[in-house]
Amino acid sequence: MPPVVTFLPDGGSLVVREGTTLLAAVLRAGRPIGYSCRGRGVCVACRLLVEGDVAPIEPAEAALLARLDDPEGFRIACLCRVRGDCRVRATYW
Numbered sequence: 001m002p003p004v005v006t007f008l009p010d011g012g013s014l015v016v017r018e019g020t021t022l023l024a025a026v027l028r029a030g031r032p033i034g035y036s037c038r039g040r041g042v043c044v045a046c047r048l049l050v051e052g053d054v055a056p057i058e059p060a061e062a063a064l065l066a067r068l069d070d071p072e073g074f075r076i077a078c079l080c081r082v083r084g085d086c087r088v089r090a091t092y093w
């Protein structure tokens with residue numbers, strides 16, 4: 001079964017290929033997301049609250065998360081890849 005990304009709080013969802021970035025999933029779903037560095041892992045604008053089966057945090061993402069005041073639960077969407085079913089939320093949805 002391909003992974004399903006669910007968008008909270010409304011529960012809309014999208015089936016994606018394993019390895020898809022959360023940024024690509026959000027854009028494909030037609031949802032708004034900040035990504036001023038265009039997915040190059042620089043701006044942290046694409047941060048999302050994430051639960052579920054996503055790849056572990058790599059050092060480059062950890063460095064970006066360290067720039068957030070409260071990084072608990074956040075992932076950098078352009079650097080975070082889907083492994084299985086997961087749920088994501090933006091503070092502005």
Ligand code: FES
Pocket residue numbers: 034035036037038039040041042043044045046047076077078079
């Ligand atoms: S789009 Fe800039 S860090 Fe993800």
